Amino acid sequence: MREQTLIQAEKEKETGRDVMVVKHLFKSFGSNKVLNDFNLTLGNGENLVVLGKSGSGKSVLIKCIIGLLTPESGIIEVLGQQITDLDHDELDKVRAKIGFLFQSNALYDSMTVRQNLEFPLRRHWMQVTQQEVDQLVQEALEDVGLAHTINMMPAELSGGMRKRIALARTLILKPEIILYDEPTTGLDPITGKEIIQLIMTIQKKYRSSSVIISHDMNCVRLAADRIVVLIDGRCYAQGTYDELKRNGDPVIHQFFE
């Protein structure tokens, strides 16, 4: 039975079914309509970039997807589960399969790198042994090339290192979907490029799907399989980098200038 389920899961992976579907999403703050009938799908193994200006609602979108914000209406289906219908415990189970890289890294200042990485493990996988925890922490740190920082405090790390540690914390639960909120913001172009390459390498290793929020065109060009342009709370256009670059629409063209 278990074998059949595994085969089914493998088949579904190969057929590229959608792991995330967002339909008719509405979210506003007071009179400001941030998301206004927004739609999106994410295929299995796909790298989707949501492109938009600052304040266009990109971060609001992924916070709705992870359940940090509640939309007024609409459907958010992640790995077959309707997020808005779940209670707190059910939502936590889905969240264990979704990684979230925060724009500000959100590393816990009062904890060491090791404790930062252990935190989601201990919280989501309560039965995990200390030996397994040590192994997973080591593996995640090696993935981002920072195994030597294990006992350091976040304040002792540079901006690029903090981003890598935050990425390691995101990866430690081996998520099926990873949400990146502006992964290159605040980094110099070289470090930003390194982070994008790291994201690509990790995505290949873990075969995860990702939604990347960005307005950094270098990041978009390197990472995107498909781009969704978010303007006025809607999906204004979508396509590959080259398709959108060739698009004659001046609104889209301004992103590529």
Added chain:
Amino acid sequence: MELPVKTSEFLKQTGEASAFAGRFFKEAFRPRYEIAEFTRQCFVIGYKSFPLIGLTGFIMGLVLTIQLRPSLIEYGVESQLPAMVGIAIVREIGPVITALIFAGKIGSSIGAELGSMKVTEQIDAMEVSGTNPFKYLVVTRVLAATLMLPVLVMLGDAISLFGSYLGVNIRGVTSFNLFYTQVFDVLAFGDVLPAFIKSFFFGFAVGIIGCYKGYYSAKGTEGVGQSANSAVVVSSIVIFIIDLVVVQITDLLNLN
């Protein structure tokens, strides 16, 4: 008729803070219990505050004794100095001054810590990591503050009385035994109990206000500073209000 902006804002904040306190009671008694974090907070809030509380308590007892002596000599009741200082410290000065120092140290640190966690999305990260941040951050800190302040008040009172004993002996000679016999002879159950009970309320007020201000901190570093500052100001005012209410109640119950 519309309320002035400041009045309506005050009422709104009071309502929000009350709802926040209500949520604390709801979450505190529901599993999962964050025992490890609660123990850590008891250490941080209680143990690490002890040197400051001890030092200020010592100076308070010493100074109070030195200042009272001339007035008592004037009335010819110098021998009552230990009893007078003892009652003043145990009933009023000890709990209130300790609570105010506690508000300055712990209220501001909780306000700033939670405020900066909010601004840097650490609270969101906790929620994504399968943790109820209210339970992990607020319930543990408020409980630790509520339980640790009475302990600090008792220790502070003891150190303060020792300071007073040294103060008495600066210009006179009173044995250790005589000093403490005089202090405990005049202290009754009705002096100690209300003071002890009100320090639980002081601790709760400092914890809940610090957490409320930090948890709903405005974005940006300015917001964090404001949270820390208003946590101290509001806690201090609430401490005096609680003190006033407790004094009225003990007076009504003839515990004075």
